Amino acid sequence: xxxxxxxxxxxxxxxxxxxxxxxxxxxxxxxxxxxxxxxxxxxxxxxxxxxxxxxxxxxxxxxxxxxxxxxxxxxxxxxxxxxxxxxxxxxxxxxxxxxxxxxxxxxxxxxxxxxxxxxxxxxxxxxxxxxxxxxxxxxxxxxxxxxxxxxxxxxxxxxxxxxxxxxxxxxxxxxxxxxxxxxxxxxxxxxxxxxxxxxxxxxxxxxxxxxxxxxxxxxxxxxxxxxxxxxxxxxxxxxxxxxxxxxxxxxxxxxxxxxxxxxxxxxxxxxxxxxxxxxxxxxxxxxxxxxxxxxxxxxxxxxxxxxxxxxxxxxx
Amino acid sequence: xxxxxxxxxxxxxxxxxxxxxxxxxxxxxxxxxxxxxxxxxxxxxxxxxxxxxxxxxxxxxxxxxxxxxxxxxxxxxxxxxxxxxxxxxxxxxxxxxxxxxxxxxxxxxxxxxxxxxxxxxxxxxxxxxxxxxxxxxxxxxxxxxxxxxxxxxxxxxxxxxxxxxxxxxxxxxxxxxxxxxxxxxxxxxxxxxxxxxxxxxxxxxxxxxxxxxxxxxxxxxxxxxxxxxxxxxxxxxxxxxxxxxxxxxxxxxxxxxxxxxxxxxxxxxxxxxxxxxxxxxxxxxxxxx
Amino acid sequence: xxxxxxxxxxxxxxxxxxxxxxxxxxxxxxxxxxxxxxxxxxxxxxxxxxxxxxxxxxxxxxxxxxxxxxxxxxxxxxxxxxxxxxxxxxxxxxxxxxxxxxxxxxxxxxxxxxxxxxxxxxxxxxxxxxxxxxxxxxxxxxxxxxxxxxxxxxxxxxxxxxxxxxxxxxxxxxxxxxxxxxxxxxxxxxxxxxxxxxxxxxxxxxxxxxxxxxxxxxxxxxxxxxxxxxxxxxxxxxxxxxxxxxxxx
Numbered sequence: 001x002x003x004x005x006x007x008x009x010x011x012x013x014x015x016x017x018x019x020x021x022x023x024x025x026x027x028x029x030x031x032x033x034x035x036x037x038x039x040x041x042x043x044x045x046x047x048x049x050x051x052x053x054x055x056x057x058x059x060x061x062x063x064x065x066x067x068x069x070x071x072x073x074x075x076x077x078x079x080x081x082x083x084x085x086x087x088x089x090x091x092x093x094x095x096x097x098x099x100x101x102x103x104x105x106x107x108x109x110x111x112x113x114x115x116x117x118x119x120x121x122x123x124x125x126x127x128x129x130x131x132x133x134x135x136x137x138x139x140x141x142x143x144x145x146x147x148x149x150x151x152x153x154x155x156x157x158x159x160x161x162x163x164x165x166x167x168x169x170x171x172x173x174x175x176x177x178x179x180x181x182x183x184x185x186x187x188x189x190x191x192x193x194x195x196x197x198x199x200x201x202x203x204x205x206x207x208x209x210x211x212x213x214x215x216x217x218x219x220x221x222x223x224x225x226x227x228x229x230x231x232x233x234x235x236x237x238x239x240x241x242x243x244x245x246x247x248x249x250x251x252x253x254x255x256x257x258x259x260x261x262x263x264x265x266x267x268x269x270x271x272x273x274x275x276x277x278x279x280x281x282x283x284x285x286x287x288x289x290x291x292x293x294x295x296x297x298x299x300x301x302x303x304x305x306x307x308x309x310x311x312x313x314x315x316x
Numbered sequence: 317x318x319x320x321x322x323x324x325x326x327x328x329x330x331x332x333x334x335x336x337x338x339x340x341x342x343x344x345x346x347x348x349x350x351x352x353x354x355x356x357x358x359x360x361x362x363x364x365x366x367x368x369x370x371x372x373x374x375x376x377x378x379x380x381x382x383x384x385x386x387x388x389x390x391x392x393x394x395x396x397x398x399x400x401x402x403x404x405x406x407x408x409x410x411x412x413x414x415x416x417x418x419x420x421x422x423x424x425x426x427x428x429x430x431x432x433x434x435x436x437x438x439x440x441x442x443x444x445x446x447x448x449x450x451x452x453x454x455x456x457x458x459x460x461x462x463x464x465x466x467x468x469x470x471x472x473x474x475x476x477x478x479x480x481x482x483x484x485x486x487x488x489x490x491x492x493x494x495x496x497x498x499x500x501x502x503x504x505x506x507x508x509x510x511x512x513x514x515x516x517x518x519x520x521x522x523x524x525x526x527x528x529x530x531x532x533x534x535x536x537x538x539x540x541x542x543x544x545x546x547x548x549x550x551x552x553x554x555x556x557x558x559x560x561x562x563x564x565x566x567x568x569x570x571x572x573x574x575x576x577x578x579x580x581x582x583x584x585x586x587x588x589x590x591x592x593x594x595x596x597x598x599x600x601x602x603x604x605x
Numbered sequence: 606x607x608x609x610x611x612x613x614x615x616x617x618x619x620x621x622x623x624x625x626x627x628x629x630x631x632x633x634x635x636x637x638x639x640x641x642x643x644x645x646x647x648x649x650x651x652x653x654x655x656x657x658x659x660x661x662x663x664x665x666x667x668x669x670x671x672x673x674x675x676x677x678x679x680x681x682x683x684x685x686x687x688x689x690x691x692x693x694x695x696x697x698x699x700x701x702x703x704x705x706x707x708x709x710x711x712x713x714x715x716x717x718x719x720x721x722x723x724x725x726x727x728x729x730x731x732x733x734x735x736x737x738x739x740x741x742x743x744x745x746x747x748x749x750x751x752x753x754x755x756x757x758x759x760x761x762x763x764x765x766x767x768x769x770x771x772x773x774x775x776x777x778x779x780x781x782x783x784x785x786x787x788x789x790x791x792x793x794x795x796x797x798x799x800x801x802x803x804x805x806x807x808x809x810x811x812x813x814x815x816x817x818x819x820x821x822x823x824x825x826x827x828x829x830x831x832x833x834x835x836x837x838x839x840x841x842x843x844x845x846x847x848x849x850x851x852x853x854x
Contacts, residue, residue, distance in 0.1 A: 058406065060413060109588065112349060112405040117588050119351075120536060123581035131574045189710055196707050199696040205678030206656050206688050208711035208764055212677060248532060252417050255410070291425030293417065300414025304407055305399055 012267035015274055020172060023165050033164045035281045036274075037236070040171035041229055042253055043273030044178035046261075048225035049254030050269050051185050055215045056198035057110065060251050061118035064102075065095035065223040067246035068125050069230025074142040074240050075135070082146045084235060091231025092224045098125065099223020103216045119251070126246035141241025148235050167236065174232070175270060178225065183266040185218070194218060249293055256296045259303045319448035325565050327454045329558030330461035331519055332537055336545075336553055337468055338512035339538035342390075344485040344547030345505035348397050348408040353513070353538050354531030355419035360386050360517020361526045362427050365434050375434070375456070375518065383514035390510030394503060416531065423528040434521035453522050464515055468508070469550045481505065485548040536580045543587050606633040608670075609768050609799045610655070610686075615664035617650055617823075624650045626823045627664070632768070632801055637794055639802040639810040641834070642820035643843050648803040649691055651820075652770050656688045657681040668768070683713050687766035691773045691803070693753035695745030701756050702728050702741040705763045712764025731759040735789065751782055758789065768799045775809040787812045811835070819843070 019036065022028065049062045072094030073087040080086065106117055129136045136142070147161030148170070158166045185191050193214050196204035205211045234240050254269070261272025276299070284292040339353045350356075363385060364378035393415065400407045436453050472478035483491040484501045492498050520526070520534065541560060545552040560580065568576040610632040617625040625647045632638045640648045653659035655666055657678040666674045673681055687708075695704050702725070709724040732738050735755035740748060748756060754774050761769060775786045790813050794800055804810040810817065810831065817834040819827050821843040827834055834840055 058410065060409075105589065111403065112409050113588050115406060115409050116349075116539065117585055119532075120581040120584040123536070123577060127575060127578040127581075131572060192703075192707060192710060195699070196696055196711075199698055200694050202658055202678070203690065203694045203696065204707070204711075205658065206682055207708045207760060208679050208682040208713070208715055209707065210677070210679040243529060247529065248420070249417065252413060255413075288425065290428060291421040293424075294421035297414040297417030297419075297421065300417070301396065301411055304411040304414070305396070 008265070008271075009267055012271050015271065016172075016176075019274070020169075023168060028165070030164045032282065033168045035278055037164065037168045037171045038281070039273055039277040040168075040175040041232060041236070042257065042277055043175050043270040045226055045229045045250075046254040046257035046269035046273050047178045047182040048222050048229065050182065050258045050263055051218050051222040051225070053255075053258065053263060054185055054191075054194045054198060055218050056201070057215075057219075058115050058255070059118040060115045060255070061120075061122045062222075062226050062254055063246050063248065063250035064118075064122040064125055065099055065226035066230040066233070066250050067122075067129065067240075067242070068095040068098055069227030070234040070240040070245040071125070071129055071136065071142075071230075072227065073231035073234040074145050077145050077234075078142060084148055087235070088228060088231045091234070092228040095227020095230060096220055096224035099227075100216070100220040102223070103219035107212060107216070122246055122251065126242055129246070130242040139242060141239055141244075142234075143239045145234050145238050145240070147238060171232070174229075179267065179270050181221075181225070182269065186264070186266045190214075249296070252296055252300065256299045259307075260299055321565060321569070323448060323450055323454060325558065325562045327457045327461075328523070328565065329554075329561035330465070331457045331516070331523060332541060332557035332561055333465050333554045334461040334512065334519070335516045335534055336538045336541040336557060337465060337550075338509035338516070339535075340542045340545070340547050340553060341468070341481075341505050341512070342509040343542060345481060346394075346397070346502045347404055349405060349412060349539075350393070350509075351409055351412040351535055352393070352416040352419055352531075353412075354534030354536075355416045355423075356386060356389065356513050356531070357517045357520050357534050358526055358528070358531045359389075359419055359423060360514050361434070361519075361521030362423055362432070362517075364518035365432050365521050365526060366427070368434065375522075378518050379460075379515060382517050383511045386514030386517070387507050387510030390506045390513065391503065394506035398502075416535075420528045420531070427526075427528070429528060431525040431527050432521070433525050434518065436522055457519050457523065460515060460519060464512060465550065465554060468512070471508075472548070472550065477504065482548055533577055533580065536584055540580050540584045540587065543584070543591075606635070608632070609634050609636075609668070610801070611665075611667040612651075612655075613665040613667065615651070615654060615666070616662045617647070617654060617659060618662045624823050625654070625661075628820070628823070628825050629664075630818050630825060630828055632799060634799055635794065635797070636816060637790065637800045637802065637814045638816045638818060639804050639814040639831075640818050640820060641804055641807060641810060641840070644805065645822065646820040646843075647823040648805070648820060649772060652688055652772055652803060655681070655770060656686060679711070682711075682764050682766075683715055685713055685765070685767035686770065687712070687761035687764045687768075688770035689754070689757040689761050689772050689774060691776075693750065693757050695748065695753050695756050695760075697746035698744055700742045700744055701732060701737050701748065701752075701759075704745055704756055705731050705759050708760045708763030712766075714765055728763070731762055734762070735759045736785075751778060762793070766798065768801065769793065770801050770803075772803045773805060774802075775804065776806055783808050807835070 023033065045062065045066060049059065052059050069091035073091040076087040076090040102118070102121055106114060109117055130139050132138070148167070149161060151158045151160060160166050160170055185194060193204070193209045196207070196209050197211050197215060201211050230245060233245070257272040257276060258269040259272070260276055261270065262268030280292060280295055284295055335357060339350060342348060342350055360382045363382050364375070367373045367378045367381060368375065397408055397411065400411055436451070442450055472482055480491070480496045481501055481504065483494065483496055484498055488498060524530070537560065541553060541556045544556040560583070563583070564576045564579045567579050608631050612631065613629050615625055615628045616623065628651065640651065642648055650659060654661050657676050657680070661674055664674070665672050668684055668686060671684070673684060696707065699707070705728040706724060709727055729738065729741070732741050735758055737752060737755055737759065740752060745753065745756065758771070758774065771790070775783045778786065787809055790800060790802070790809070802810065802814065814831060816829065817831050818825060819834050819837070819840045821839070826839045826843065827837045
C-alpha cells in the first residue's frame with residue numbers, strides 16, 4: 001500500500017501550534033521571542049507581497065510601502081496622536097494611497113517592465129524622507145517613537161510596549177489575520193479571478209473577469225497590508241531611518257520568503273518566513289554579523305536556477 | 317560658475333556613458349537585465365580602495381587589477397545566466413536582483429557599512445577660465461571615460477568582432493543564420509562588460525562615496541540611459557548620458573545635492589510609461605491584427 | 606428581424622496604420638454571419654474591438670440597441686457577447702473543467718450566481734457538448750490544438766452569451782473535424798444563439814452561414830448571401846491577390 005504523504009498544510013499548523021504553545025510551556029529567552037516576533041511581521045509582509053504576485057506581477061519595490069507605513073506611523077506619532085489605532089491607520093493609508101496611485105499609473109506595464117518600474121518607485125518616497133529635513137529629520141530618521149501601549153483587559157494588564165512575550169502573541173495574531181486574507185486570495189471566487197488574470201489576462205477579460213478593477217484593488221490591498229506592517233515595525237523598533245525601511249533588502253525579502261515557502265499555497269509565504277528568517281537571525285547572524293543576509297540572495301539565485309516553477313513566471 | 321557647472325556636467329556625463337556602456341552591451345547582446353550592475357561597479361570601487369589602502373598602490377595601478385577581476389566575475393555571472401529559463405528578461409532581472417543582494421552583503425562583510433572615498437589630491441590642475449577649476453578627478457574621469465567609449469565605438473564599427481556583435485544586437489536570428497556564433501558573442505559581451513565595469517568602479521569611488529547599498533543608483537542610471545538611447549548606438553548613449561548628468565546636476569543645484577537621486581528614478585518611470593516595450597526593443601508583435 | 610449587433614462606421618488605427626476603415630454592417634437575431642477576407646483584412650481586429658480588447662478610433666458598436674463602444678472586456682462579456690481566440694488561449698495550468706468554470710462564475714450570470722463554487726454539473730454538460738468530457742481534468746496546456754479550440758467554445762458558452770464570436774475555429778482541422786465543427790455551430794444556432802464567424806479559409810463558412818461580409822485591407826467590399834459574395838469579382842481578386850485560391854488546407 002502506498003503511504004499517503006503528510007499534507008503540507010498540517011506542517012504549517014504544527015509549526016503555528018508549537019510557536020503558540022512554546023512560550024507558555026518552557027523558559028523562553030527574550031531575544032528568541034523577539035526574532036520570532038519579527039518573523040511573524042515579515043511573514044505578513046511576504047503574504048501581502050504575494051497578493052500582487054498572485055495577479056501575475058513581480059514587484060521589486062515593496063520597500064516603498066513598508067517605508068511609507070513606517071514613516072506614516074512615525075510622523076503621526078510625532079506630530080499628531082500617539083494612539084496606535086490612529087498611527088497604524090495612518091501607516092496603512094499612506095502606503096495604500098501610494099499603492100493605489102502606482103497600480104493606476106502602471107496599469108499597462110507587465111513582466112520585466114513592471115518589475116523595473118516598481119524598483120524605481122521606491123526612490124521617490126525614499127528620497128523625500130531622506131531630504132525633507134524640516135519634517136522627517138532627513139537621514140537621521142525618527143527616534144523615540146512611542147512603543148505599543150498598555151492594554152487593560154478586565155483585571156489583567158498587558159504591556160505590549162515592554163513585554164516581548166505580549167508582542168510575540170500580538171504579532172502571531174497579525175500573522176494569522178494575514179494568512180486568512182492570503183487564504184482567501186487563493187481559495188475563493190476572488191482567488192479564481194486572480195488566477196485567471198495571472199494565467200491569461202485577455203482570456204480572463206472576455207470571460208467576464210473584471211481584470212483592471214481586480215488587479216487595482218488587490219495591489220492596493222497589498223500595499224495597505226505592507227504599510228500596516230511598516231507601522232508596526234516603527235512601534236516595535238522605536239526608530240525609523242530611510243536606508244533601513246526603504247532598503248532593497250526589504251523589497252527582496254518577501255520575494256525570497258514566498259518563493260521558498262511556495263507562492264501558490266495559502267500558507268507558503270508564512271512557512272517560508274517562519275523557517276528562513278529565524279534561521280538567518282538565530283544561526284547565521286551570530287556567525288556572520290555582517291553579510292549574513294547574503295542568504296536571501298542565494299535563495300533567489302538558487303530558486304530561479306533550480307525551481308523556476310516556484311516563481312511561476314511564464315512566457316506568454 | 318557656469319563654466320564650472322559645465323565642466324562638472326561633462327565629466328559626469330562621460331562617466332555615466334562609461335557606466336552605461338557595459339550594461340547596454342550586455343543587455344543588447346544577451347537580453348539579460350543585469351540589476352547587479354551598480355553593485356558590481358561599487359564592488360570594483362571597493363577593490364581599488366582596498367588595494368590603495370592596504371598596499372599603498374597608486375590609483376592607476378588599481379585599474380588593470382579591477383578590470384581583470386570584474387571580467388572574471390562577469391564571465392562567472394554569464395555562466396549562471398546561461399542556465400536561466402524563459403521568460404528570460406524577467407528571470408534575469410530577478411536572479412541578478414538576488415546577485416545584487418549577495419554582492420551587497422559580501423561588501424558589507426569586507427568593508428562594513430561605513431562610507432568610503434578613494435582619496436584624491438582635490439586640488440585644481442589648471443583653470444581654463446576665471447573661477448572654473450579642473451581637478452585631477454575631472455581629468456581622470458574624462459580621459460578614461462572618453463577613451464573607453466571611443467575604444468568601444470571603434471571596436472564596434474571597425475573590427476570584425478564588433479560587426480558580429482552589432483549584428484547580434486540588431487537581429488539575433490539573422491546573425492545566427494549568417495554564421496555568427498551567437499553564444500560566443502554573449503560571452504564576449506559579458507567579458508567586455510566586465511572590463512568596462514572594472515574601469516568604472518575606481519572612478520565611481522573617486523566621484524562618490526562607496527557604500528554597500530549604493531549600487532542601485534548606478535543601476536538605475538544605466539537602465540535609464542539604455543532605454544533612452546536604445547542599444548548599440550554609442551553617440552545617442554553619450555548624448556543621453558550628458559543630458560541626464562545635466563538634469564541631475566541642475567536638480568542638485570536648485571534643490572540640493574541629495575534630491576539628485578530622484579531624477580533618474582522619475583525619468584525611468586516616465587520613459588517606461590511612454591514606451592512600455594522600450595526594453596524589448598520593439599521586437600514584440602503588435603496586438604494580433 | 607431584431608438587430609443583435611450593429612457596427613457603425615468603425616475605424617481603427619494603430620499609429621500611422623489604418624487597420625479598419627469605416628466598416629458598417631449588422632447581425633440579426635438567430636443568424637450565422639461570416640466575416641471573410643485575406644490575411645490582414647482586419648477580421649480579428651474587428652472581433653477585438655467588439656469584445657473590448659482594442660479601442661476603436663471612430664465609430665460605434667451597438668449591441669441590443671445599446672452602444673458598447675469602449676467598454677472593458679468583462680462588461681461586454683456580461684452584456685452577452687462571448688468570443689474565442691484565433692490562437693487558442695486556454696488557461697494553461699487550469700484543468701479543462703476549471704477553464705469552463707471561470708466562464709460560469711464570472712460570465713453573464715455573475716450577479717445571479719450565489720458565489721459558491723458549485724457549477725460542476727453545468728461545466729460537465731458543456732464539456733460533454735464539445736466532446737471533452739474525458740479530458741476534464743487535463744490542464745489546458747496539455748490539450749491538443751483541436752481540443753483547445755473546443756475548450757474555448759465550451760468556455761465561451763459558459764458565459765451564457767446572446768452573441769457568439771468564433772475566430773477561425775475550423776482553421777487547420779481535418780475535413781472530418783470541420784464537419785463536426787459545422788454541426789456544433791448549427792446546433793448552437795438552434796439553441797437560440799446568434800453567431801458571428803471569422804473564417805479565412807472559407808471551409809466552414811459556405812456550409813453554415815446565412816450571410817457573408819467580405820473585408821479586404823480594412824474595408825468592407827461586399828456583403829450578401831454566400832453565393833453572391835463568393836463569386837463577387839472583388840472578393841475573388843482579393844483572395845487571388847494572396848497566394849492561393851480559397852479552398853486550401
